[in-house]
Amino acid sequence: MKAYRDAAQLSPAIWTGAVAVVVLVIVGLLNLSNAGAAAVERFHQTQVLWVVLSLLAAAAVAVVDMRFFEQLAGLFYWIGIALLVLVLPFGKEVNHAHRWFAIGDFASFQPSEFMKPALVLYLSRFFHGERNPERYTLRALLKPLGYVLLPVALIMMEPDLGTSLVVIAVGFSVMFFQGIRLRSFLILLGIILLTVPLAWEFDVIQPYQKQRVYTWLHMSGAAENVKVSADRTMQPEQALWAVGSGRLLGKGTEDAIQSRMRRLPEAHTDYIIASFAEQRGFLGCVLLLGLYAALTLSLLVLAVRARERFGVLVSVGAVAIVFWQVVFNIGMVLGIFPVVGLTLPFLSYGGSSMLSSMLAVGLALNSGLHRGQV
Amino acid sequence: MRGLHDELVEYRTHFRWAALCVVVAFALLALRFFQLQVIEGETYEALATVSTVVRDRVVPARGTLRDRGGEVLAMDVEVTDLMVVPMYVKDVPREIDRLVDLGVFTEARAEEIRTLIETALGGAKRSHRLVAHKGLVGSRCPADLSPMSFDASRGRQVCPQCGSEHVDQRAVVQTHLHELPGFSLRGRTLRHHPAHSVAAHVVGFLNEASEAEIERHRGRLRPGDTVGRSGMERALDETLRGMTGEDVWVRGPGGRRLSPEELPEPYRDVRPTPPVPGRDVTLTLDLALQRVAFDALKEYPSGAVVALEADTGDPLVMASWPSFDPGPVLVPEPDAAGRPMDPVYAPMMNKAVSAYPCGSTFKMITAIAALNEGLIVEDSEAWCPGFHVFRGHKFKCFRQHGHGKIRLIRALAESCDTYFYQLGELLGQDNLAHYARDVFGLGEKTGIELAEDPGLIPTERWYRRHRGFQPGFAINTSVGQGDVKVTPLALARAYAALVNGGKLVRPRLVKAVADAAGGMRAVEPEVMRVLDIPETYVETVMAGLFGAVNFEAGTARSSRIRELPFGGKTGTAQAREVRRNVSSSAIASWLLQDHAWFVGYAPAKRPRIVVAAFVEHGGFGGAVAAPVAKKVIQAWYAEHADELSDLWLGGREPEGDDPPLEIVR
Structure with a gap:
């Protein structure tokens, strides 16, 4: 019952x-209802559900x-891996990718979304159980690295x-937070930098992904380039135009041409920020970023207040x-990164995405709520 | 060993770094938003009004082909299809009933469309644009696409050709389209050939471009485009096709086309490329004359007629039978009983430019060669016992009992083989070949725009290479037998060179091509070479050719037109073919017959037209081919009667062996 004595102290975070979460969800629902996607009604009802x-x-x-999570972390992780393996042959094909399991006609389930929290739990348990709390050497990190790279490889397939990329980033966030020696860090960085050109050369990176990188390299806000690249960069370019045309205050829902004309690719999922930016302008975007920042920072605050290594790492991973x-998403839409889905x-519209984000927040809040119960 | 406390202290340090990361990341994103929305916002707002740059391909109308008198041989005609997107049809039975009420369809047709829509609604094609009805009746008669005229009393259009009445379905549907959601109209271009099969081999037809052609004409052809596949459509494909243009425009809000003033900066110089229309071409053909020749050929299973303007060598007629209807849908012409023609008659083949043994029509060349080489004079006499013996081999004259004592003119008129056997023996193979090929242009391509067979004039060398030479071959060659093969066109050209003062022309079908300004630019006829043959020799030979038609014993005497004298030479070429897999015994015995030839010119004095008639396995030239040529000559006389009155013979009938040669001299 110690937790509830400390409750007053914790409450601001x-x-x-x-x-922040509730406001984000409300903003999301409002935005989705005028994101200009086809069959908005149906999307909206599903999303509310x-x-x-x-x-x-x-x-x-x-x-x-x-x-409970600590004990089941291994089970979750390996179930996640099994699902990732099974989705390759049995998943339904959407845009030449097998990412989803169809659940009836109504819903589909994306195992990679489930994998993110499962990996966080498993990594946290690994570090929690480690006897040596010294800064980790590369050798000591081999095992957790394997835990990260196994799902990454499957998701790449x-x-x-x-x-x-998100799974890699999350895995590394947890590792870094636990602490890595500078030398190990530099070696890891070197390996990653070496891997990219190799993956490029040996076609691990798909041609369409390469195309996106070229597109990104050629795309810029500068208008002179627009015509040259008109054919291939159309999608990202359209998103940039939508964002830019929001100006300071946004066009509101009525005049947002790009969104209304359904010119935006994936307007209701990956590119949702573009229609938001067009309608709400710079101020809206800054407020939105503020909400995300508030959410992230407050959850981080909660994380370090946990009195247990497992709780800290789970929270940090969940925040990550x-x-x-x-x-990654906003950076992609704004043309800072190449296009990744x-x-x-x-x-964004989508059940798996909503559920996995919410679960992450739930996990992060958990360690705050139960801080005294170690 | 660090304690848990130390570790938590370290977490605090890491937390600060992590928080810094978060703040920096979001700050960077905010900066980017600032750059895009505040600094560059104006530019993007302008760009955002642009939805897409639309590039519409504009295919120009294909040029029209006409005959020398301006009759259309091939032209583009717009037809309209009724299209339907099943998903967008609001009320299927009501809309279809409406179409029936409007008189567009019969009940039966409506039922078919209903089935089509309902089947599609249940499947994946419900959102596709389907053809509900192909070829709505517009302003042209559905039977042969000839233009119809509106009959106010009947309230309908009437076809002047077939007399049938038609509702203008296209106009009716167009005006009621608002009552028919889901239905739309689509224009389509068809190649219309008003003359159908009559000049089909010369005009040719279009066909979908092959992958190789699309590759070759990159950017100009796309899958589904048609190209000229045969005849002049092929020879003049690029001229007739023109250049595809591109309508480039910018689609703005609501799908609207943005005007040039509204275009944001980077789109200012978006300009459409106008298409270059295909050029109209006038051919040298005379469709009326062509039709006469074509109809004359129809009496026989297979044949060809070529008529050239004697002076210029322009083809007036180039008919080949059997034929095909080039379109809009390519169909080989059925025989008289309406059955499909046996492939042995090769309806797709242009026989006017295919080579066959030419028989005695070759004797004109043998005669000129012998005269020019000084072997004979006009009065040189020979004895024809009905055969000629050469090295123990007996070459028979077609007249079993012989012609007796005979001179050159009669030998040509009565086609005495013995006379020419002797000349062939004297001239030799290569000398004959020289006159046939190097002088009269046989055995080589004439250079016409169409794909043609060069034919064959064998030389000693050719024989040595192929089967070994024997001097007796020259005797066969002298009467156009053996391995001699010529096309009706090449033979007509050789005769034209004889009668027009020695001009061997390159026949050309293109008389004029439309220029960019809309006028017609004439194409000049081309003389390949001028033959150097003394006029007296030509006159002698022409006297013989005149006799062939007009003498009592002339081989084409039955085709004589008393008041319209013309000259010519018959030919009956042995051309027994034994083929396997023929479909009937009638065809097998047809293949054994001789080829019938006649090459004539008219008028007999100062000829203006040369006609070569060829009837494949037709039998005796004088009896079969000459009447065909006669019909063409008669029709030509009829067309030019007023210009020619002074050249007519005026009913003077030549008698007996007495040639009224003053007509030609």
Whole structure:
């Protein structure tokens, strides 16, 4: 019952996080209803359903004893791996990728979304159980590296570059937070930098992914380039135009030409921020970034207050899931990164995305709520 | 060993770094938003009004082909299809009933469309644009695409050709389209050939471009485009096709086309490329004359007629039978009983430019060669016992009992083989070949725009290479037998060179091509070479050719037109063919017959037209081919009667062996 004595002390961070999530979800639903996607009505109803389910799931995750997750971390992880293996032959094909399991006609389930929290739990348990809390050497990190790279490889095979990047980033976030020696860090960095050109050369990176990189390299805000690249860069370019044309205050929902004309690729999923930016302008975008920042920072605050290594690392990993996805998604739409398929947490349409983001928040809140129970 | 406390302290340090990372990352994103929305926002706002740059291909109309009198041989005609997107049809039975009420369809046709729509609604094609009805009746008669005229009293259009009445379905549907959601109209171009099969081999037809052609004409052809596949459509493909253009425009909000003033900066210089229309071409053909020749050929299973303007060598007629209807849908012409023609008659082949043994029509060349080489004079006499013996081999004259004592003119008129056997023996193979090929241009391509068979004039060398030479071959060659093969066109050209003062022309079918300004630019006829043959020799030979038609014993006497004298030479070429897999005994015995030839010119004095008639396995030239040529000559006389009155013979009938040669001299 110690936890509830400390509750008053914790409440600002918890409340900040909870409110930020709720506001983000509301903004997301409002935005989705005028994102200009086809069959908006149906999308919207489905999304509301998912939001409710996800909130319930997050609440459940938040109140369950953290030791429950600690014990089941291995099971979750290996179930996740099994699902990733099974989705390759049995998943339904969408745009030449096998990322989803169809659940009836109504819903589909993306195992890679489930893998993110499962990996966080498993990594956290690994570090929690480690006897040697010294800064980790490369050799000591081989095992956790393997835990990260196994799902990454499977997700790459779907293929889903975006999610595998997020999984890598999340895994490394947890490792870094636990602490890595500078030398190990530099060696890892070197390996990654070597891997990229090799993957490029030996076609691990798909041609369409390469094309996106070229597109990104050729794309810029400068208008002179628009015509030259008109054919191939159309999608990302359109998104840039939509964002830019929002100006300071946004066009509002009525005049947002790009969104209304359904010119935006994946307007209701990966590119949702573009229609938001067009309608709400720079101020809206800054407010949105503020909400994400508030959520991330408050959850981080909660994380370090946990009195247990497992709780700290789970929270940090959970925050990392949300954080990296936000950064990669918005960065991609704004042309900072090449195009990778990623959803924007809480704003994009999609059940799996909503559920996994919510679960992450629930996990992060959990360690805050149960801080005294170690 | 660090304690848990130390570790948590270290976490605090890491937390600061992590928080810094988060803040920096979001700050960078905010900066980027600032750059895009505040600094460059204006530019993007302008760009965002642009939805797409649309590039519409504009295919120009293909040029029209006409005959020398301006009759259309091939032209593009727009037809309209009724299209339907099943998903967008609001009320299937009502809309179809409406179409029936409007008189567009019969009940039966409506039922078919209903089935089509309902089947599609249940499948993946419900959102596709389907052809509900191909070829709505527009302003042209559906039977042969000839233009119809509106009959106010009947309230309908009437076809002047077949007299049938038609509703203008296209106009009716167009005006009621608002009542027919889901239905739309689509224009389509067809190649219309008003003359159908009559000049089909010369005009040719279009066909979908092959992958190789699309590759070769990169950027100009696309899958589904048609190209000229045969005849002049092929020879003049590029001229007729023109250049595809591109309508480039910018689609703005709501799908609207942005005007040039509205275009944001980077699109200012978006300019359409106008198409270059295909050029109209006038051919040298005379469709009326062509039709006469074509109809004359129809009496026989297979044959060809070529008529050249004697002076210029322009083909007036180039008919080949059997034929095919080039379109809009390519169909080989059925026989008289309406059955499909046996492939042995090769309806797709242009026989006017295919080579066959030419028989005695070759004797004109043998005669000129012998005269020019000084072997004989006009009065040189020979004895024809009905055969000629050369090295123990007996070459028979076609007249079993012989012609007795005979001179050159009669030998030509009565086609005495013995006379020419002797000349062939004297001239030798290579000398004959020299006159046939190097002088009269046989055995080589004439250079006409169409694909043609060069034919064959064998030389000693050719024989040595192929089967070994024997001097007796020259005797066969002298009467156009053996391995001699010529096309009706090449033979007509050789005769034209004889009668027009020695001009061996390159026959050309293109008389004029439209220029960019809309006028017609004439194409000049081309003389390949001028033959150096003394006029007296030509006159002698022409006297013989005149006799062939007009003498009592002339081989083409039955085709004589008393008041319209013309000259010519018959030919009956042995051309027994034994083929396997013929479909009937009638065809097998047809293949054993001789080829019938006649090459004539008219008028007999100062000829203006040369006609070569060829009837494949037709039998005796004088009895079969000459009447065909006669019909063409008669028709030509009829066309030019007023210009020619002074050249007519005026009913003077030549008698007996007495040639009224003053007509030609």
